[in-house]
Amino acid sequence: NAGVTQTPKFRVLKTGQSMTLLCAQDMNHEYMYWYRQDPGMGLRLIHYSVGEGTTAKGEVPDGYNVSRLKKQNFLLGLESAAPSQTSVYFCASSFRPSGNYEQYFGPGTRLTVT
């Protein structure tokens, strides 16, 4: 099992450019999440999905869109990148969305917006 994989690992964008981050999981998890990690702020949830075709906003959704067309994939889009979106982005998945079910994380995508 590859677990959770993310593409790309690194990316540099200019302000205003767009890009899509791809997350894939092979554990047949129903639930998937996108987080951003910034120094001193821990992980903050951007968007999440409770199943194929369904997505919901997390605590910092502005400037991002997501799609879950296939159960194993969860895409995060930046339509017009801003320097404030410079961060490390993590995708995660879980068997259940709550309780004692831990989340499985991908290796991260380091994004710099200049």
Place this chain on the structure above:
Amino acid sequence: AQSVTQLGSHVSVSEGALVLLRCNYSSSVPPYLFWYVQYPNQGLQLLLKYTSAATLVKGINGFEAEFKKSETSFHLTKPSAHMSDAAEYFCAVTAGSGGYQKVTFGIGTKLQVIP
């Protein structure tokens, strides 16, 4: 509402010394608590979790944590630090088991192990 406070964003210990990373939580309902570890340039991975079955929880790599309801704490310990323990550690809390429940992460504690 729930929250997590990790005391000390950076902790340094000597190799072989006790590791103690502090986590206090706030939750209006019985919590589920987790410790995750993040090695440099990697994603988070689960160290251990508290699920109300036992207050002392043992995890991977010799780590353990004790749930103390009276102190609202879930501190992480390891008797003897190893160089390979150098990483960032995150405490997380969620509450409830019906439907989607938000997971709140602490800001993390970077552990440095000095040879």
